[in-house]
Amino acid sequence: MTRRGIVLLALLGVVLLAAPLFADRYVVSVLTTVLWFAYVGQAWNVMMGFSGLLSLGHALYVGLGAYASAALFVHFGIGPWLGLWVAMLAATLAGCFIGFLGFRFGVRGVHFALLTIAFAEVARIGFDHLQWFGGSGGFFIPVAGDAGNDLLNLRGSPTLFYYVILALVAGALALSRRLLHSRLGYQWLAVREEPEAAEAVGVDLFRARITAVAVSSALTALGGVFQAFYFNNLFPEQVFSMGRSIEIILPAIVGGIGTLIGPILGAFILTPLGELLTFLIEVSGLDLPGLKQLFYGVALVVIVVYRPDGVWPWLARRLGLVRQPGEDA
């Protein structure tokens, strides 16, 4: 990044840190949604963006993380900071199992994507029938009321949740950056670009891919834990839905797959636009079902046609936020 890029990013960080001081509840709640999608978009990006593994079933990991932590809290009184480890473990095991099936038996590309959808669907239908998790009627975490902020049990005001998700986004950004500049990160990129050539220079394809799945699913599960305690209710039809999986990947596609900032930028573009659309639908009284999905579809088409690499690489170039190849440091 250039100095200008770093300054701009720092400025954004400061604005986001200070936002609850001047923004009203509604804005904070929208920002929380933005950051949530930025976070899970980053998690998905580890698989697709860094390693070239297309997952269209990331709702599975969100759902497993959400249900695991919520069930531990409700049934055993185990708080989310302990529960998240179980949540991450559950999601990682599921991810590694899917990865194992895919990579061992040569299921690649879109076929691998179908496999990820299949597992998310199995979970959706399965959790509908698991009464311990509330079944199709939903699973609820008791709302604490106005007992004040309790960070330890993730009970409290929207501001508390806002700062938690902000920290998660910052953490995921730092982790992604670190991974990308590590040995593993270089190997992921090589596997993404040319698996055969990567293998010829000593990269263990199976290991590289399975670690990408593990990291991505574990991170995504944390997004699920957050969701469970933020909304206090979980319905398999929503949590594991195909639509949710697509919502997760859109910010990264719009912002720029494989880039560090792309998923964050994408979330900042898509979520407010979605909110605006909801608002317009409300004031106009034009309640057409599926209008939001239609909007997401149109947004995707526009991006794929005009900025196939995503908005971030283009914006960064235009504003001089990143060094161009060939430029000296």
Next chain:
Amino acid sequence: MVPLLDVQNLSKRFRGLKAVSNVGFAVPEGKIVALIGPNGAGKTTTFNLIAGVFPPDEGRVRLKGETITGLKPNRVCAAGIGRTFQIVKPFGQLSVEENVIVGALARESSVEAARRQARTVLERLGLADQAARPARSLTLPDRKRLEVARALATRPTLLLLDEVLAGLRPTEVDRMVEVLRDLNRREGLTILMIEHVMRAVMALSDQVVVLDHGEKIADGSPAEVVADPRVVESYLGAEDL
């Protein structure tokens, strides 16, 4: 003395079609051996069998006396064999330097050490001034050199080159020949190369192995091989020398 690479009775069939049939040869340490033959003779298949892309139906490959038959390509690389691809496979979106860093990471655990090594290799191949460019933007000759650079960065004891001279202009051929000769003489790197450019084969190789229809038809010094009537008939006669 045990040869560096010892290939014995290698056979491979694809859906009944014999691609490689009972091929055996040895590559002595410190030598340059050329593998030649007409299109479809089984040269690249032989390379892929050595590099572990697929296992042979029969036969054995030994490196420094150790059997490496059936190992996956990444294990073969770890054992000390670096390879290039006939149809170049750069990591297109990565920079030239990053491409070579990935190669160097085969032996280095630290990215910084790998970067230093990559720079040395790029210098060597004359790609240093292109280091920051995305690999996909390189010209074909530079992509071929990048293939060699990336393979070299894995610090192989044996380098497999699959037609790195094809498609290059004569001056570029000379330049690459110079680089390869230098690597061989100065660093003792052993090279097994598939090559069609006979001028380079004659200039570089200590030994030539000729394949035709998946079988070995000749094996000897360049002078011996070009004088062999079977070679002339099946290959050299048909090609423009």
